[in-house]
Amino acid sequence: MRHASGSFAVSGMQEESYEELAGGAKLTRASGDQAYTGDIDGNGKVQWLMSYRGDGTAHFVGIWHLTVSIDEHDGSFVLESVGEFDGKASSGTLSIVDGLGAGDLQSIRGSGSFRAPGGADATYELDYDVS
Numbered sequence: 001m002r003h004a005s006g007s008f009a010v011s012g013m014q015e016e017s018y019e020e021l022a023g024g025a026k027l028t029r030a031s032g033d034q035a036y037t038g039d040i041d042g043n044g045k046v047q048w049l050m051s052y053r054g055d056g057t058a059h060f061v062g063i064w065h066l067t068v069s070i071d072e073h074d075g076s077f078v079l080e081s082v083g084e085f086d087g088k089a090s091s092g093t094l095s096i097v098d099g100l101g102a103g104d105l106q107s108i109r110g111s112g113s114f115r116a117p118g119g120a121d122a123t124y125e126l127d128y129d130v131s
Contacts, residue, residue, distance in 0.1 A: 006038015024054035042068030075103025107131040
């Protein structure tokens, strides 16, 4: 396995509530554009579904589509994320979705993590293999 790390920025973030729940809880969906630097270089788009608790913390799942260069391989792939927002920062796991790679990244596999300490900037760690 190879290791990639770096940062990404989210821009054009849009979030909308689609269901209000008891106690101030709510369900939302959000989307944004991403720009990657570091061992992964390129762009992405992300869609999240979030479940906010009444205290403002949240659990979320996301699908990320990256069109990038990684270790001299150009192409695209899809990540699934699962994470938590503690009211200040978000963090979670990343899993490459099998069968959705394209170009030089058609066979990419792996997993990792991300951390977004608030605002638009975040970091990633990804362990991967490209056959």
